Amino acid sequence: MKWSTLSIFVAASVVSAQTYKRLGTCPSLGCIFPPDQTDFYAGAYFDIRLEVHSPVNGTEAFKNGEIDKNFTLCIQKGDGPCEDVTKFFTVEDSKLDTWTFSYYEDLFARDAGSASVVNVASKGYRALALDEPGMYTARLKYHQTMETVAHWLVRAPAPERKAKNAIIFIGDGMTQPMITAARMIAHKSINGRYQSLMQMDQMEHLGHQMTHSIDSYITDSANSASALFTGHKTTSGALNVYVDSSRDSFDDPKYETVAELFRRKRGGAFGIVTTADVVDATPAAMCAHTRERGESAGIVYTFLNGASGDTGLNSTLAWPTSCEQPDVIFGGGAQAFLPGPDSPNGTDFYQAFAKEGYNIIHNNTQLQGVDIKKKTLGIFSKGIMSQWLDRHIYPESLKGRKNSPLGDDADALDQPGLKDMTLKAIDILQNRQKDSGKGWLMLSEGASIDKMMHALDYDRALGELLELDDTIRATISHLKDIGELDNTLIVVTADHGHGFDVYGSVDTKYMAAQTDPRKKRDAIGIYGESGLSGYTVAKGSSPDNNTIVVGSGGPNFPVQWDPRYTFAGGMAAHPDIREGWQVNKTGIRKTVVSGDGYVANPNDQPEGIEIEGTIPDDNSSGVHSLTDVSVFASGPGGEAFRGVYNSIDVFFKVADALGLGAPSSESQ
Template sequence: MRHALLTAALVLSTAATAAQLQVYPYDGARLLAGQHFDLRIEAEDVKDFKTATVTLDGRTVDGLTRTTTKPTSVEWTLRTQSLTAGSHILTVRYSDGAGDQIKSVRWNAVAPAAAKAKNVILFIGDGMGWNTVNAANLIAHPYNPANGMPTGKLAMMSDLSSMASVNTSSYDSALADSANTASSIATGQKIQVNALNVYPDNTADTLDNPRVETISAMLRRAMGKGVGIVSSAFGVDATPAAFASYTRRRGDYSAIADQYFKGDVQPDVLLIGGSRDFIPSTAPGSRRKDATDWIEGSQKMGYTFVSNRTELNAANATKLFGLFNIDNVPSYLDRAQYKSKEMLGDFTDMPYLWDSAQKAVQTLEKNPNGFFLMVEAGMVDKYEHPLDWQRAVWDVLELDRAVAWAKEYAKTHPDTLVLVTADHAHSLSVYGGYDATKGPGKREAVGVYEAAGFPTYGDKRDANGFPLPETDRTYAVGFAAVPDYCETYLGRRIFLDPTVSNGQTGTAAGYVPNPKICAEGSVQRTGNLPPTSNQGVHTADPLPLFAFGAGAENFSGMMDQTDIFFGVAKALGLDATKSK
């Protein structure tokens, strides 16, 4: 009898369950005064909907568009809204067959500040956590073997105006990916994993989600500044896309490519890899499903198009579009040192990141209102995932050369702010020395404590003055988050994935160590990730931020990643309530 009563009570409780209300922007959101956003209210598990009223600071919100995505939901949307400076409360009073309820969210809109900078150059090392920066510094500036003293610092670490350590997270997870983290820098909001500058919604369409305006769009709209995007990754990858596009799915590659030229930013400079998303479906290597050709289309819009380093360095334009590979631009080691056909294919004249950064600034500075430039070393992350630390770290060295140039530019243009940070970290760590003369995969060649000695990087250098990875004494570098793989401790001239498919299907499908790597001489390492993982993953580790020049004081101490957005806006004196 007691069981029957309990069952009846549960049925009654379920029948009376209130609708689930969601409001975006989310409770606690911080925006800039005047920053555009889409208001979205969703009621799920609706039972005989009756009425709903929405007020902002006590006043009724008019103009909401009501929809019914499914029989058990009701939604309200109001696009392109903004707030005046100060605190605000939005309240939803809702009623349906299950009863009445009230949901309130609180927002804060930050007032504009007096400008200190006219220009911003933002460098993002994708996946470049503190330990990755440290590894690059150890290689670029080895310790003096006579006394153990450092022989120098990376440009990004030298003569700092200010510095910070940055924490990162997602709207829906403590861990993060490049899409939501770059979006946090671009908008000041917490964003879902795999989303770009949008809040969640309950529709299947990934391009209709409620949007929040990016720093690049606001600087264009309110101040008339030039905008540039540079990346060594394929051009519609998450980090560059975060500064010019809006979508719930970072894999909407064609739509992202279209938004570069049709969206609210339309950057003056776009220098990237990955032509496959900008060429028509009939062109070899295209990933598109339509006839859109942005190489031709961009030129009709006034862009000068360049496809290699020679053309880039010779360009003299006010609008510049460059595509330097069919996909990602290969690592610095592949372009500058190894130069193998297997890695480069037919792309033998690709620019260095410092070439692209310098040309971008030279193009953007023609705008009398100043500029915002984002430069991404995208391949750091691309090589940390497959545990190829040499390629990743040498790409940090390439980034650092671009930073060195930007710092010199800022000295002669003191109204310029230079920032260097990352979107997220990887689990890379330098834990010992390695005697490379003993060959690959020898645990006995790993030296720890005093046995680590002093690695001999820099005994041989390339044409750009960078050390070669091949030297008698190297570092032992590993990752904490890994699949099963074979560790050789040394790099290789032809890239190999650390794992291959186990050949199984269904629930038995997974990955095993790449036998080609294991055959080189190796130690098999047991992973700590699920067997379905084929590479390393991002971590929740903090990130570096180095600041130079005008407005650098806005970046110090422990920061959340969203604070970077507000620091940039404050340095530039961005008043998003205006439209130029």
């Protein structure tokens, strides 16, 4: 049975909530997690959480907030009998929890401080699984006569494994307009023909995926990564849990990730590579389960010990974890590993990982010489890693950042790039599983495409995008060299967009020469006056020059980053800013300063113009956008990534390529 043949389930709602919600996935007073319309991978673990709401006041006020302690849940498969949850899953009944939370119904209520208060009765059932494909119905009966129904679909998994290995590249925040802009600045076009192409342009299969959240149409990176890696969408800020209304960030109902499944079902090697903090949303989404992506201590703890245990986690909520101790963890975010007040019990996580047999490394020199037989933790900076543009073109800007991963306030000047980390991670994963034939799974994230887009630093964002593309190119070549290319599914996608596009060129010399802000705008060339890319020709040369030059960043990168004619680009969503369309040579652009809300930094892009903000002025950066993002794939199972689909389907396609629903005996 397919979803498209389902009759539509109707639930009434009285609240006009949009900006704020009582609880995103629970429009009625009875809440089932996983909610209506959920898809499951056969055999993957998930928790059930039930909540019955009794609003005390507000537009949904019900029985003066009197709690219903006698709600029931039954589950039926297909047209079968509806059996009590304890019988259906053969589990003990849950104890009843109760609590109270409050929320604002809209912005007027927020301004007036009029919170709506809700009393809650709840039960939970942990680490369940549905093994048989088909349609299921979960019925929650509460307040005597009320019912919430959730339709669930367990999809039939692929009968056999196609790929031995899989590598998932995430260009965080990467959209097709950005890929197009990156191509334009890094690849020369002569008479309308590109003389070289992005690696992404040359992948075998192309698809689009929809990034929206479960309860809002704009997603954040935690939520979207959860969808990509588990097949379950959730609420903004959550990692691999449905968001319940309880206070504890770690007790929300979980679902298993592709990494957990791969480890549990196939026992292969697993690695995480990112240019962000390794506890940032996207890498964390491979293993962590929390409604609060900012819980970095808990996330590091999960990497070490798994998602159940005693530090920051509720030990009564056991999770049959299998994601602990990835074979490779490479990225930034040293502050989450250093001992200190933010660390659980003052733990030195470098020591804790070393104790578990990890090699601990902190710079590119160590990375290049690392023993590829051992599990390896490479933390290369405090905070996010440095950007490609600074490392390769403006290295002076790396100084004075005091971002050494050792926490000694030195500068982290010897950082590897995404390509360095990814190729080494492949070697480690390959070496650690090659005799077993179990294969490996890896995440490689170009995280700062997103971070630089947030900063409206388009040059750095495109530098990161080109570094990702270069990494994919090198990965394909390296996999070929080691004989694993035909065994490896390669998937490249993003988790969401930023509404960036290029719309012309800027004669920066002319703009600088004008004093009248309106006259400065005459420097912008649109349509035919946009001309050809100034980034692909040597300094002082014309964009019409047909010579192919390789710049200091190497082939497939711009020849120069500050041509006289730069690109005019940007996005609709931004705080108050100044814009002059010139590369910032001293490090990441600082567009705003704190004022009455954030206001444009007068020292940013001094020769440019000022543009009024279009988002709330308590937000200091650009924001995510709605657009579908591209998926590029090659290798075994890659053909499944063609066409248009939901973000959750990326998980199902990867899991099927790896045969995670197929009998173990068949696929190893």
